[in-house]
Amino acid sequence: EDKVVQSPLSLVVHEGDTVTLNCSYEVTNFRSLLWYKQEKKAPTFLFMLTSSGIEKKSGRLSSILDKKELFSILNITATQTGDSAVYLCAVEAGGSEKLVFGKGTKLTVNP
Amino acid sequence: NAGVMQNPRHLVRRRGQEARLRCSPMKGHSHVYWYRQLPEEGLKFMVYLQKENIIDESGMPKERFSAEFPKEGPSILRIQQVVRGDSAAYFCASSPTGSGGYTFGSGTRLTVV
Numbered sequence: 534e535d536k537v538v539q540s541p542l543s544l545v546v547h548e549g550d551t552v553t554l555n556c557s558y559e560v561t562n563f564r565s566l567l568w569y570k571q572e573k574k575a576p577t578f579l580f581m582l583t584s585s586g587i588e589k590k591s592g593r594l595s596s597i598l599d600k601k602e603l604f605s606i607l608n609i610t611a612t613q614t615g616d617s618a619v620y621l622c623a624v625e626a627g628g629s630e631k632l633v634f635g636k637g638t639k640l641t642v643n644p
Numbered sequence: 645n646a647g648v649m650q651n652p653r654h655l656v657r658r659r660g661q662e663a664r665l666r667c668s669p670m671k672g673h674s675h676v677y678w679y680r681q682l683p684e685e686g687l688k689f690m691v692y693l694q695k696e697n698i699i700d701e702s703g704m705p706k707e708r709f710s711a712e713f714p715k716e717g718p719s720i721l722r723i724q725q726v727v728r729g730d731s732a733a734y735f736c737a738s739s740p741t742g743s744g745g746y747t748f749g750s751g752t753r754l755t756v757v
Contacts, residue, residue, distance in 0.1 A: 578746070
């Protein structure tokens with residue numbers, strides 16, 4: 534059965550800290566890995582990763598995929614209170630147009 | 645571009661009633677997916693539809709749940725004879741191609757009392 538595991542499940546930091554969120558997966562016919570940010574509404578898309586070792590970057594957020602070790606990390610530098618959210622990792626498996634999600638990491642950034 | 649529109653945002657039903665959740669995909673998107681999110685859990689896939697076709701319903705409970713995406717109008721997720729365990733947030737996503745590019749709606753929060 535396809536599985537996505539995120540760690541930690543929750544994290545509390547102070548503004549300005551750097552955080553690393555982890556996502557490991559076991560799926561058949563891996564196609565892509567996606568990161569979403571979920572506040573109290575729709576998950577919003579952050580990154581889609583398909584190739585190992587290529588960092589994707591958007592402002593203070595970056596992510597990288599390791600297809601050999603089957604994991605991805607999401608880094609957030611100089612965190613702000615607005616980064617407080619649940620960060621979801623999902624994997625798309627080939628031959629199945631559905632996403633398998635992890636339980637998410639709840640990030641709280643305190644001022 | 646209005647994005648993926650779901651309604652209602654909140655729905656309260658008594659045990660035994662029917663719940664109907666609606667999803668209008670983004671303009672130009674013909675692939676629709678429904679996910680359910682229980683408290684403290686990640687999103688779980690339920691069903692994948694294209695216009696007038698159910699492509700994959702492997703995540704749908706075998707009884708009481710059904711989904712459709714008619715030629716005209718929104719996709720509907722129907723839950724008959726709701727029970728307390730159906731209380732959850734139901735999210736719809738759409739994509740133009742069936743691979744990547746998923747956009748999620750804001751969800752319908754169903755509460756069964």
